[in-house]
Amino acid sequence: MKENIFEQYAEEYDVWYEEHRFLYQSELDRVKRFLPSDTSRIIELGVGSGRFAVPLAIPSGMEPSIALGRMAYKRGIAIVRGRVEFLPVRQSSCQAVLLMFVICFLADPMVALQEIHRILVPGGFLVIGFIRRDEKSGIKENNNRKKGKFLAHARFYTCQEVAMLLESSGFHLKETDSRDEICIIRAEKR
Amino acid sequence: MKRELHDILCCPVCKGDLTLEVLEEDEREIITGSLTCAACNVVYPIEEGIPNLLPRNRDE
Numbered sequence: 590m591k592e593n594i595f596e597q598y599a600e601e602y603d604v605w606y607e608e609h610r611f612l613y614q615s616e617l618d619r620v621k622r623f624l625p626s627d628t629s630r631i632i633e634l635g636v637g638s639g640r641f642a643v644p645l646a647i648p649s650g651m652e653p654s655i656a657l658g659r660m661a662y663k664r665g666i667a668i669v670r671g672r673v674e675f676l677p678v679r680q681s682s683c684q685a686v687l688l689m690f691v692i693c694f695l696a697d698p699m700v701a702l703q704e705i706h707r708i709l710v711p712g713g714f715l716v717i718g719f720i721r722r723d724e725k726s727g728i729k730e731n732n733n734r735k736k737g738k739f740l741a742h743a744r745f746y747t748c749q750e751v752a753m754l755l756e757s758s759g760f761h762l763k764e765t766d767s768r769d770e771i772c773i774i775r776a777e778k779r
Numbered sequence: 780m781k782r783e784l785h786d787i788l789c790c791p792v793c794k795g796d797l798t799l800e801v802l803e804e805d806e807r808e809i810i811t812g813s814l815t816c817a818a819c820n821v822v823y824p825i826e827e828g829i830p831n832l833l834p835r836n837r838d839e
Contacts, residue, residue: 649784652831662829667781667808669788670831677791677823677832 594739595637599656603638616718617768618646620689623716623775630684634673634705635691636643639664647687651676673701678708685709689718692751693743702758709778715760721772722747746774780830790816791834797823805811 595602606613614687618644624631630654633642636650639661649667652658671677673688674697686705688763695701722745746754748767751774755762767773785799795818803811812825814832823832 590794655831658829659827662827667784668829669780669784670829670833671791672833675791675834677788677797679787679789680794682787 594742594773595654596656598738599638599654602638602657603660606640606650607743613640616689617641618755619768619771620687620716620718621645623764623766623773624687627641627711631687632678632685633666633687633689634676635694636666638669639666640690641687644667644699645687674704676704676708680707681709681710683710684713686713687703688715692717692719693740693745698746698751698754699758702754702760703732706759706778711778713776714763715755716773716775717751717755718771718773719751720745720770721751721767732735748774780812780825780828781807784811784830785814786812788814788830790821791832792816792821792836793818795819813814 592691626645629648631647633647633650636642636652638657642650642661643664643666651659651669651671652661653672655670658668658670673691673695686709692698751763755776759779761779762774762776764775788797789795791799793816796815797814797816799812799814801812808828809825810828814823814825814830822830822837823830
């Protein structure tokens with residue numbers, strides 16, 4: 590059901606980034622600080638229409654939605670259609686993974702993080718960005734926030750919950766940036 | 780799909796090797812073809828340059 594929404598409303602999903610340029614740029618700036626200057630060895634999982642991969646010069650991505658994947662492909666990203674929980678990637682074959690605004694859509698984030706851990710080389714790292722649930726007030730109602738109809742199907746986590754999932758999946762947390770509604774964590778494969 | 784990508788791809792279900800078959804290729808990449816997991820007996824298509832490796836079993 591979730592994926593049907595992305596197939597059906599792919600254009601609408603993509604145009605959000607045009608309509609919210611300031612917010613989009615601030616997200617790009619924040620995640621960029623977590624990435625090495627050479628991003629050519631990074632794969633973005635749940636790459637969508639390529640709105641992060643393209644400006645961050647990330648050459649390849651995986652995406653379950655064919656409608657979004659085709660957009661990213663047309664923007665020059667090498668696309669594999671696949672799911673994070675069932676990565677079609679060999680063990681210890683990737684230097685780094687980017688996972689932006691994806692964990693909230695996963696049925697089983699623990700399985701997904703274990704899969705990411707499996708494909709990373711020892712010492713490889715994951716950069717994960719997500720809309721965080723506030724410990725006290727829950728997720729803020731904000732119509733300006735990401736892609737209204739898409740987030741109706743999302744499940745939000747606190748930074749602490751994601752940190753615990755990462756630790757339980759074999760990652761060591763290296764750096765966290767938690768401001769406004771967004772948290773970005775860089776975690777290294779132990 | 781670039782040929783070198785085949786080196787890191789595996790079956791999404793059993794994680795075994797995939798056999799590449801190329802039907803159409805240009806100077807940049809494979810346009811049409813397939814990736815087959817013999818262990819699962821599943822053929823994953825490559826269409827318009829994009830391999831479809833969504834998990835499936837043989838009956839799907």
